[in-house]
Amino acid sequence: MxxxxxxxxxxxxxxxxxxxxxxxxxxxxxxxxxxxxxxxxxxxxxxxxxxxxxxxxxxxxxxxxxxxxxxxxxxxxxxxxxxxxxxxxxxxxxxxxxxxxxxxxxxxxxxxxxxxxxxxxxxxxxxxxxxxxxxxxxxxxxxxxxxxxxxxxxxxxxxxxxxxxxxxxxxxxxxxxxxxxxxxxxxxxxxxxxxxxxxxxxxxxxxxxxxxxxxxxxxxxxxxxxxxxxxxxxxxxxxxxxxxxxxxxxxxxxxxxxxxxxxxxxxxxxxxxxxxxxxxxxxxxxxxxxxxxxxxxxxxxxxxxxxxxxxxHLATDKLKTPEIIFNDYMNTLNGDPSTDRLLPLIKAAGSIGAEIFCIDAGWYDDTGDWWPSVGEWKPSTTRFPGGLGEVMDAIKREHMIPGLWLEPEVVGIKSPLAKKLPDSAFFQHAGHRVVEHNRYLLDFRNPQTIRHMDEVIDRLVGDFEVGYFKFDYNVMPGPGTTYRSDSPGEGLLGHNRAYREWIKGLYRRHPNLIIENCSSGGMRTDFAQSSIFHLLSTSDQQDFGRYASISATAPMAMLPEQAGNWAYPAADMDDESFCFALTNTLLGHFFLSGYLNRFSGHQLKMVRDAIDVYRRVIGDRVAKGVPFWPLGLPGWYDDKLALGIRSVRDQGADGIRDGILITVWARCTSDGHLDLPLPMFTNRDCRVQVLYPRFTDLDGESDSWRYVWHKGRGSLEVHMPEEGYTARTLLIRE
Incomplete structure (x- = not known):
């Protein structure tokens, strides 16, 4: 320069x-x-x-x-x-x-x-x-x-x-x-x-x-x-x-x-x-x-x-081997967990090889209205008659790490903590607490706020061996706080910076802790957040077909191995839709939900296949690779989408031998033909392997998709069904 x-x-x-x-x-x-x-x-x-x-x-x-x-x-x-x-x-x-x-x-x-x-x-x-x-x-x-x-x-x-x-x-x-x-x-x-x-x-x-x-x-x-x-x-x-x-x-x-x-x-x-x-x-x-x-x-x-x-990134070493995470929220319990509902899910998640089981919102609520009662983070006694420890022990018996959902920056107006903490611990405007959607906003510039949340984390880690937290955030309090600040924006900036320092402090006290950043899905995927969290939830979108657009573009906002794209297959889906839903998470951080305990044996095998290929072939490449888009950045309404992961090494012989991963999604397309330009393979003989939904070479006849490699122009011609939702994840090597 x-x-x-x-x-x-x-x-x-x-x-x-x-x-x-x-x-x-x-x-x-x-x-x-x-x-x-x-x-x-x-x-x-x-x-x-x-x-x-x-x-x-x-x-x-x-x-x-x-x-x-x-x-x-x-x-x-x-x-x-x-x-x-x-x-x-x-x-x-x-x-x-x-x-x-x-x-x-x-x-x-x-x-x-x-x-x-x-x-x-x-x-x-x-x-x-x-x-x-x-x-x-x-x-x-x-x-x-x-x-x-x-x-x-x-x-x-x-x-x-x-x-x-x-x-x-x-x-x-x-x-x-x-x-x-x-x-x-x-x-x-x-x-x-x-x-x-x-x-x-x-x-x-x-x-x-x-x-x-x-x-x-x-x-x-x-x-x-x-x-x-x-x-x-x-x-x-x-x-x-x-x-x-x-x-x-x-x-x-x-x-x-x-x-x-x-x-x-x-x-x-x-x-x-x-x-x-x-x-x-x-x-x-x-x-x-x-x-x-x-x-x-x-x-x-x-x-x-x-x-x-x-x-x-604050903890790059933790990003190298993304874990298989099951969360009970999306299209499943939706914030209404209980012992009876969780135990079958825990058993099923353990059977398919999940490594982390996260209990989402509602685990602390006795009233049935969990939204305005957040803050103390003490387990519900009505939802868990035998205690939350019974559920956590079940998770550990299945050789999974127990996880809990928290919203650490807010206190519900019905929470007992709202009366225990002083006004100085909260966002204020003109001397009054800021209230947004039945929540008060904690001010992390205040030492009392830090002490309270440190005690919460220490207690949950100590009592239940929680090794994974999902930190959520779901409110918009306006421009900031006027308490002890020159302007609302100055107070908010101070809080933003103090919150990041608090997260860093958690790692110093609990170095093995894994923390996910979720803010109403993907509402805080900036690098200030992603640089201190192990993974990020990319959306709250519950339409598996629409989620493909989010999965395909997530690596522009964050590292591909951080992209917690939800996969939530359902028992009433046909096989292609079921695989489509699972494919949404494969080129990211494997993030699973859904009623596993209601799946057929065939469907459970499809889940196990996805986890197996992610562990053996995909996860390591994602954690070391670079995203690319052979069709350009996907549009929200595109009926065909493609995301690739290539080696970070030179695109010479070594990089080509490493191969590239590509996921292709087709959403109710009227044209079942696609040409994927892959110029790095021009004039090279290539082997294209379908990694998911099943392992098969291109000469296999079981796949409803067809593939033709054009060596001279370096492109893969793909033919897929023209109806419904269908997707494939491919490995292409010289």
């Missing part, structure tokens, strides 16, 4: 040079809509690439009340702030520790009393770099900080010096919209469609607007993902970025000077999230982390973010 540190302006990025680790293949769609997925993918050579930036966009942008903080042009964007423009280079230093290279650049404005440092970190061998930005007030007057984007950067170009006529024309943006039950809805957009050409040069000003994506409140991914991909096939440049925060955030893309595109990445702001913080003299604030990777194409960017997530 080359920076301009001249005396007449703030520090700005001049160029970036990078070398991909491997030869990778691009699956970037070339046109809008789901039909864009059907495009050839061409190999891209692994070689050093240099990106140059014509303009000088300040990497640090600041808004603060009363300190010359107006934008140089307008206030609708994160960039072009006068305080950002006033910064000047002060010093820099580099160091290397624990396999990570660090660069710190310091800037200052003596006039405005601001010192700013920006820390860049990149792990050895990786392309994706992490950035945090800190600001310090050096004046006697308070600094009221209202916005501090962590990082701002131009798109750049690769064709040398000169000014392009239109720096946005060839660029496309991929973004992901989420909703409860509707996670993972990716789409590609032309930047010129969302940032129109306005001829600003005629008035001598840059555009006032930008295309922004904003998340509010505590569901960090409830509306969209805090990540995006920007790609220019002509330039051969792809950027992938993510904001690593479990609370509010904003990213934006737009047009800067000289018609260059830019992106800016930020945590909470005053205008969007009611966030501000007051810095007294010598006080400092640090922004939320963000990470960015350059790449030559889409697949290379996906490999880069996957490697990055594995490197920066």
């Amino acid at each position: 080359e920076f301009d540190v001249g005396e007449d302006g703030p520090v700005a990025l001049v160029s970036m040079t990078f070398s991909p680790r491997h030869e990778v293949y691009s699956s970037l769609p070339q046109s809008a809509g789901t039909s864009s997925n059907r495009v050839p993918a061409d190999p891209t050579e692994s070689k050093t690439q240099r990106i140059t930036f014509l303009g000088r966009l300040p990497m640090v942008q600041i808004e603060a009340s009363g300190r010359g903080t107006g934008h140089t042009i307008c206030g609708r964007r994160l960039i072009e702030t006068s305080l950002g423009q006033a910064l000047r280079f002060a010093s820099w230093k580099t160091w290397h520790t624990n396999g990570v290279s660090n660069l710190e650049i310091r800037q200052e404005s003596q006039e405005h009393g601001i010192e700013c440092s920006q820390l860049f970190q990149v792990a050895d061998g990786d392309l994706m770099f992490k950035v945090t930005t800190s600001i310090k007030n050096t004046l006697e007057d308070d600094l009221v900080l209202e916005s501090l984007p962590t990082y701002c950067q131009l798109f750049g170009q690769t064709d040398g010096p000169g000014e392009p006529k239109d720096g946005l024309e060839d660029w496309r943006l991929a973004e992901c919209r989420n909703d409860w039950l509707g996670e993972g809805r990716w789409s590609w957009k032309s930047l010129r469609e969302i940032c129109p050409l306005l001829k600003n040069d005629m008035v001598g000003r840059t555009p006032q607007g930008a295309y922004s994506c904003i998340s509010e409140g505590t569901f960090s991914t409830g509306q969209a993902l805090p990540m995006s991909v920007l790609a220019s096939p002509t330039q051969g440049i792809t950027w992938l970025f993510q904001i690593e925060h479990n609370g509010p955030w904003r990213w934006e893309v737009g047009e800067s000077e000289k018609s260059e595109g830019y992106f800016a990445l930020s945590g909470p702001t005053y205008k969007n999230h009611d966030w501000s913080v007051v810095l007294h003299k010598d006080q400092q604030f640090t922004s939320v982390p963000v990470s960015v990777t350059p790449a030559s194409n889409f697949d290379q960017a996906v490999e880069s973010v996957t490697n990055y997530r594995r490197h920066w």
Whole structure:
């Protein structure tokens, strides 16, 4: 990374040079809509690439009340702030520790009393770099900080010096919209469609607007993902970025000077999230982390973010062997557990080889209305007449780890704990507790909250040998808390950070504990959360057919081995639907529910087959591999979907011998024909094996699907039934 540190302006990025680790293949769609997925993918050579930036966009942008903080042009964007423009280079230093290279650049404005440092970190061998930005007030007057984007950067170009006529024309943006039950809805957009050409040069000003994506409140991914991909096939440049925060955030893309595109990445702001913080003299604030990777194409960017997530995960060793998890909630007990209902499920789960049995919501409730009674986390006596220990012992007898569902950040209004804890332990607004859907919100900045939840975890681990917790979260309390905070957003940010530190503390006290992150399904799948949890539930979607869209896109938001995609086959399903439901979880972290005790012997064998192939063939490859999408990122309504896992090694002989995994889903398609482009196998003889629903080579006649390998063009022709739901998981090797 080359920076301009001249005396007449703030520090700005001049160029970036990078070398991909491997030869990778691009699956970037070339046109809008789901039909864009059907495009050839061409190999891209692994070689050093240099990106140059014509303009000088300040990497640090600041808004603060009363300190010359107006934008140089307008206030609708994160960039072009006068305080950002006033910064000047002060010093820099580099160091290397624990396999990570660090660069710190310091800037200052003596006039405005601001010192700013920006820390860049990149792990050895990786392309994706992490950035945090800190600001310090050096004046006697308070600094009221209202916005501090962590990082701002131009798109750049690769064709040398000169000014392009239109720096946005060839660029496309991929973004992901989420909703409860509707996670993972990716789409590609032309930047010129969302940032129109306005001829600003005629008035001598840059555009006032930008295309922004904003998340509010505590569901960090409830509306969209805090990540995006920007790609220019002509330039051969792809950027992938993510904001690593479990609370509010904003990213934006737009047009800067000289018609260059830019992106800016930020945590909470005053205008969007009611966030501000007051810095007294010598006080400092640090922004939320963000990470960015350059790449030559889409697949290379996906490999880069996957490697990055594995490197920066808190407990990478725990991710290498995903366990088989049974949970009693989805399409099964639905929060109404009891001894009588659980014992048959426990027996059945043990018989098919599950390693963890998690009792979901309701285990603590005596009233039959579990929602407003959460908080004390003491076992129900009416649901478990012989005590919860009887059920936990049954789980252990089946050689499974006992698990429990918790919602640690809330206390129900009917819980006895609501009267025991002081108001200071909860989110407040104007002196009153915040109430959302019959719950109070615990404030993890408060030591009493920490002590209470530590005691809960210690008690459950000690009394019942709980080795697995499912941490859920199901409310939206608004912008935050005003108790002991400069603004609601500042209180929420403090809580978000304190909650992560509490999770880290649990691992220090209970190093063998396995914790799942669930937030109304997939409402908090940001990297701040996924980097400290072993797996994440990806959705609460109860339609197994619709879930395929979520399963297929989950590895864009998290590591594939973390993706807890629910498989919930049912006794009344036909064989193809039954296998489809199980296939949803195979290229992730095996996550099972359903009334196993009602399955026929044939159906139980299908479950055992899925678990067996996951253990023997799939799980290890998923935990070490990189996702790719031979048909492009799936659309929500696509009738044919495909997700692949390839080796992280070079796509040479070793990588080919490792083989690739591919799951193909077909949902009531009217066209039973599909062509899967696999250019890494072009001009190679391939063996294609059906791993699930049954082990058979392609020359077997029992499969209702048919496969034809086209060596010359490197593609697999697939024929599947045109009715109902049907899916296959394949292993393809040279």
